[in-house]
Amino acid sequence: xxxxVESGGGLVQPGRSLKLSCAASGFTFSNYYMxxxxxxxxxxxxxxxxISTSGSRTYYPDSVKGRFTISRDNAKSSLYLQMNSLxxxxxxxxxxARRGTGYVMDAWGQGASVTVSS
Amino acid sequence: EIVLTQSPTTMAAxxxxxxxxxxxxSSSVSYMHWYQQRSGTSPKLWIYETSKLASGVxxxxxxxxxxxxxSLTINSMETEDAATYYCQQGSSYPPxxxxxxxxxxxxx
Numbered sequence: 001x002x003x004x005v006e007s008g009g010g011l012v013q014p015g016r017s018l019k020l021s022c023a024a025s026g027f028t029f030s031n032y033y034m035x036x037x038x039x040x041x042x043x044x045x046x047x048x049x050x051i052s053t054s055g056s057r058t059y060y061p062d063s064v065k066g067r068f069t070i071s072r073d074n075a076k077s078s079l080y081l082q083m084n085s086l087x088x089x090x091x092x093x094x095x096x097a098r099r100g101t102g103y104v105m106d107a108w109g110q111g112a113s114v115t116v117s118s
Numbered sequence: 119e120i121v122l123t124q125s126p127t128t129m130a131a132x133x134x135x136x137x138x139x140x141x142x143x144s145s146s147v148s149y150m151h152w153y154q155q156r157s158g159t160s161p162k163l164w165i166y167e168t169s170k171l172a173s174g175v176x177x178x179x180x181x182x183x184x185x186x187x188x189s190l191t192i193n194s195m196e197t198e199d200a201a202t203y204y205c206q207q208g209s210s211y212p213p214x215x216x217x218x219x220x221x222x223x224x225x226x
Contacts, residue, residue, distance in 0.1 A: 035215070037161075045153070045161060045204055047215035059213040095160060102167055103208020103215055104151045108160040 002026040002107045004096045009112030012086055020112050022079040022096030027107075029077035033099040036070060036081045038092035039111075046092075049081060050099060064090075086116045120144050122205050122218035130226040137192040139221045141183075141205035149207070150188040152181060155220075156201045164203070165190060200225045 008020040020036070036048040049070035050059045058070050069082040079096055094112050097105040121144040131137045141150055152165040163172045165181040168188060178193040192199055205218040 037215075037217075044220045045155075045206075045217040047217065050213070050215070061214060100166075102149060102151070103206075104163060104166045105153070105161075105206070105215075106163045106166070106172070108162065110160055 002098065004098065004107060004109035006094065006096050006109045006112035009094065009114050011115045011117065013118050014087060014116055016086055017082070017084045018086060018114060019083070020081040020094055020096075020114070022081075022109055024077045024079065024096075024098070027098070029072075030074040034070075034072060034079045035097045035099050035105060036068075036079075037095045037097050037105065037108075038090075039095070040089070040092040043092075048094070051079070083114070086114075088116050090114065091116045119212070119214070120147060120207060120209065120216050122207060122216055124203075124205055124218035124221045126221060127219070128222045128224065130224040131192075131195040132226040133195055133197065135195045135226075137195050137199075137223065139190045139203055139223070141188045141190075141218050143186045143188070143207065146185045147207050147209075150181070150183060151206045152190050153204045153206065154201045155204065161204065195225070197225055199223065 003025045005023045012018045035050040051070045055072045067085045071080045096109040098107040100106040123142045125140045149167045153161040154164040155161040169181040180191045202220045202222045204220045208215045
């Protein structure tokens with residue numbers, strides 16, 4: 001069974017940093033692109049970052065480019081999201097997702113809640 | 119950048135009723151994926167590559183479309199189908215993923 005378990009969420013002040021982790025199991029992690037998708041309270045889904053199988057290529061929307069960094073450790077089957085210079089508008093539940101062919105997100109974690117507030 | 123517009127924003131359907139949700143793309147795309155999100159839970163892949171049902175999805179669901187217009191249809195609404203449905207598309211150039219704003223489907 002595919003499992004994705006996020007951790008590292010919490011309350012953080014504006015301008016500070018936070019790092020999310022995602023532990024993957026039930027599939028060969030190194031064979032898949034991985035992604036982070038967030039959902040602000042009562043809002044829709046927003047793609048945040050994607051990383052290639054080796055980690056050599058990363059992609060971000062303009063809303064987080066230069067502030068967020070996605071990375072992975074294939075030996076540990078783990079995905080990370082380093083979030084710097086956090087803003088109140090970054091408050092959201094952050095989901096780790098496995099990216100299948102055709103850009104589909106075919107497995108999701110339970111989410112990690114991040115609140116940016118003073 | 120492709121923009122996905124879902125309609126309606128919210129709707130209510132009675133058990134047994136046929137339901138159609140629409141997703142329109144700002145320019146032509148090759149396929150569409152759909153996700154179901156029940157209240158308080160993570161999104162789940164529901165339909166991929168326009169018309170393929172994800173594992174475990176009841177066959178009362180179907181997907182169709184091409185170009186800029188795609189739809190998700192429920193043949194006969196059931197209680198468990200009440201949820202928010204999001205369409206999604208990805209691209210290589212520029213490399214990004216886009217979600218629609220979602221359609222909230224409620225039980226009447």
